[in-house]
Amino acid sequence: MSVFDGLKFRRASSPIHRLDPRAKFFYVIILFVIAVMFYQLLPLIILFLIQIPFVLLAGVQREWIRSMKGASFLATMIFVFNFGFNYLYTEYPRFPPSASLIEYSLAMTFRFIVLVESFSMFFLTTSPDLLGLALEQSHVPYEFCFAFTTAVRFVPVLAEEAQTIMDAQKSRGLELEKGNFLKRIRNYIPILIPLIVSAIRRSLELAEAMESRAWGASENRTNLYVLKLRKDDVALVAIAIGMLALAVYVWLYIKIPLLTTLIPR
Amino acid sequence: MALIEAKNLTYTYPGATKQSIQDVSITIEKGDFVILTGPSGCGKTTLCRCFNGLIPHFYSGKLEGNLNVANLKVADSKIHELAKHVGFVFQNPENQLFALSVEKDVAFGLENFGMPRDEMRKRVNWALQTADIENLRERAPHELSGGQQQRVAIASVLAMQPEVMVLDEPTSFLDPLGALKIFQVINELNKKLGITVVLVEHRLDLASKYANHVIVMDEGKIVLDGEPRSVFNSEEARLIGVGIPKATRLYQILKDDNGIRLSKAPVNSEEAAQLLREVLMRDRS
Amino acid sequence: MIEVKDMHFKYPSGVEALRGVTLTIPNGDFVAVMGQNGAGKTTLVKHFNGLLKPTKGDVLIDGVNTRDVSIAKLARNVGFVFQNPDHQLFCETVEEEVAFALRNFGFEKDIISKRVTWALNLLALTQYRQTSPFMLSGGERKRVALASVLAWDPKIVILDEPTIGQDHQQKEKLRQFIIQLREQKKTIVIVTHDVEFVAECNPRVVLMTEGKIVADGNADKILTDRDVVAKASIVPPQIAQIFMQLADLGLPTNVIDVYEARKILLDFMEAHNS
Secondary structure: OHHHHOOOOOOOOOHHHHOOHHHHHHHHHHHHHHHHHOOOHHHHHHHHHHHHHHHHHHOOHHHHHHHHHHHHHHHHHHHHHHHHHHHHHHHOOOOOOOHHHHHHHHHHHHHHHHHHHHHHHHHHHOOHHHHHHHHHHOOOOHHHHHHHHHHHHHHHHHHHHHHHHHHHHHOOOOOOOOOOHHHHHHHOHHHHHHHHHHHHHHHHHHHHHHHHOOOOOOOOOOOOOOOOOOHHHHHHHHHHHHHHHHHHHHHHHOOOOOHHHHOOO | OEEEEEEEEEEEOOOOOOOOEEEEEEEEEOOOEEEEEOOOOOOHHHHHHHHOOHHHHHOOOEEEEEEEEOOEEHHHOOHHHHOOOEEEEOOOOHHHOOOOOHHHHHHHHHHHHOOOHHHHHHHHHHHHHHOOOHHHOOOOHHHOOHHHHHHHHHHHHHOOOOOEEEEEOOOOOOOHHHHHHHHHHHHHHHHHHOOEEEEEOOOHHHHHHHOOEEEEEEOOEEEEEEOHHHHHHOHHHHHHOOOOOHHHHHHHHHHHHHOOOOOOOOOOHHHHHHHHHHHHHHHHO | OEEEEEEEEEOOOOOEEEEEEEEEEOOOOEEEEEOOOOOOHHHHHOOOOOOOOOOEEEEEEOOEEHHHOOHHHHHOOEEEEOOOHHHOOOOOOHHHHHHHHHHHOOOOHHHHHHHHHHHHHHOOOHHHOOOOHHHOOHHHHHHHHHHHHHOOOOOEEEEEOOOOOOOHHHHHHHHHHHHHHHHOOOEEEEEOOOHHHHHHHOOEEEEEEOOEEEEEEEHHHHOOOHHHHHHHOOOOOHHHHHHHHOHHHOOOOOOOOHHHHHHHHHHHHHHHHO
16 A cells, blocks of 8 residues: 555654654644645645655655655545535536636645645654654653554564465465455455454463563653754754744735736736 | 472463362472473463463462462562563563564563663663674564574563573474574573573473473473483383483383493483493493 | 476565475475575475465476466365464354365365364364364364365375474374375475474475575485585484484484484494494
8 A cells, every 4th residue: 555655664864864753743733733724725835845855855755755646546536525515515507617716626635735745754754663752751651652662563563464364364265356345355354353363362472571571560661762852853843933933924914816816827 | 599489389270170280399499490391281381470470460360379489479479579580581482572673672671660771771781792682782573583583582581680581482483593592592591690490392302401400290280300311211201292302212212122221311412422432332342 | 296497486575585496296295395494495385385476487286387377276286284273263163164165165065064074083173063263272273274274185285384382292193194194195295494303204305495405305314414404504303413423433324213223223232242
């Protein structure tokens, strides 16, 4: 699933990778807020373009493009529904639809794209263990942080196990590609049940191992690693706040033209 | 001073009709390298779970009899208290590693104890070196081979500096070379660091040369308890169906019908070769 | 008959697991594919029922190229018992579990019933017919998995690491069972790194290392050859180790069986006493 590729962490050593996840998350949230503030196309396109240098700096272009491709289907749907309903509701039966309506639907689509873009960047450049650490230092209860990192750690293991189970059942004559829609769903039962049973057994074994390594021994759990905000992180936070300030100013005082009015006739 | 002392230990899992261990009484001294073996279902794993308190605290059910480990009464001590003294390495390498890097996994127990960061760093470095996995420090557990994963598990337990290490069939999923490497690491821990080892194993051919104490269980009861040589050579071991080392088996069948009699029952191939050499050379000259 | 012709296999991730394997297993043979973990043993046998298809070269089962046929069709003649039975078990009763493959292959209802009874009987599981497979012990679950594969009576049976986690008696039962299957003229392929078990069965051994076959011959020849053993990083059986250390006395070195060892030693003593 190509859209998920855009969310998988890619190990590398760019300046973006080294940023504190908390600073990066703050930046992403600010982007989200700004994106929601505007319904005009022009600022949203600017927001989209601002991110591209970050993508290049992090060296994650290939995966990022994949996530954009994955999002394109949903983006098209958003445009179609947005445009469709608004047209039917406001302008129908007048034809052709007004340029401002098209521009508005495009803007909504771009808002979605900006969000996918920024979250994708976040996950591509933040390793899950740093993410878990950031959660811990943000005072999220340790049980949740642990559940998060352990889940991520076991994703490749479960994926491999699912493949093995499929192989085992195919070896018994199970044909996953055949049959009508209902039959195909039923064919996945011999895959799901062993997977679920195995997951339950695995959790039991994990719990045993956790207890044996003194889980819950101390109220004040320490950590081998520690996240410290550095200059780059402070710079990113400052940039984010600057962007927000600028956005608020524009939103309050400046009338944003429709793109269509800017195009010379 | 006995490090582990069990008296009349009896336990039934909740909902089970049969007792998993019955009237078990054993003594394990400090520095022992114990091999615990027996047919599947004999109660070895159940007994091991008692040593670190998983039974009765994690598994509930009723534990009768008395068990003291490192001067702590198991029934009255919490699992995390016992974890300071008893380390447990499980059979499946994958399901006892939680973190996304080897280093973090080794530190897990220490983090739970609330140890200060600098001290943790030192312990982690020491454990990685002792288990010979320094070069794997930053790797993710899923990228490692089974043998490497087990060494990480051993290092994680070692970091907590327990007096006893219990290993439940740690080499099941490993090939013979991987298994040998694990036994060598465990042996070093036992001989150089004085850690008492309780190893549950079926592959006696590979493990027997390191042990000084063998306990055989069958149907929940202790059937044999003593020196490797006498246990492997005993009639009961054969009757129960324990897979004794081939070297010992050779000794037994050579004796039959006034065949060749070696001066003692060997437990590994080097001993067997040496004893055979003595007999064969003696008769030559 | 299984024919592997200069086969190469590369995983989608780019790892080259098999690098030019050529092998023929005639009908009725008993072969142990051995080698370190990662040598390519399981990857090789997964080609025999079509789970994997070669990236170069060919695999033919009874003259049929595995690329031309579906896995389900190949499975009809090639039964694959996976290492972990829990990767298969999903039914409410042992009976249904054993009948699963038979249903997939389109057997008639009454034949399915007969075959299930036969398979359960063969593996001493009759009393568990209506039991849930999840309630059984580890060893019993392994037998259910085996029964579910034997039920459709495949000509070729592949066992992937059948001795892992098994105690001595269970391995002995397995060994006897393989002998039974051989009497039924089945071709048996086991993937294993358990040298002692192989020493007791004494089959043909195909030794692999790093995706290539480095030796192919009888167990007593392969497992006692010092160079081969070192190349494949395996540990020779204990009896072989003993005789290797006594080679300078003029004793033969290709001994892997305890009883044969006894005979050789006694003959040696007699020869040197008189």
